[in-house]
Amino acid sequence: MWREIVNEFTSAAPQFPVEPGVLDRIEVALGQRLPQDLHLFLLESNGMEGKYGTGVIWPAERILSDNLSFRENDQYRSLYMPFDSLIFFGDNGGGGSIRFRANTGTR
Secondary structure (H helix, E strand, O other), X not given: OHHHHHHHHOOOEEOOOOXXXXXXXXXXHHOOEOOHHHHHHHXXXXXXXXXXXXXXXXXXXXXXXXXXXXXXXXXXXXXXXXXXXXXXXXXXXXXXXXXXXXXXXXX
């Protein structure tokens, strides 16, 4: 489903699916469930690169590493806000990050 939607609106290239166990590991590490749409997308395509190699939707491992980095960085907390309530999952190629408000409920 997601591949068809992506192909209809962009030339970004989908990737191979992620293993479900990786998503479980991300949710445990972040202490939050991934939003259902992101979870389903990653099961179809482990990220999606834009035309110029930008990470429109990051691979699962980057979602984990960047979110942990944002949450553990004291400088970010003092400059911006705590990021514990957000899940970053991509960028727009111009420095802007794409994120969901974290969901602690069930899918």
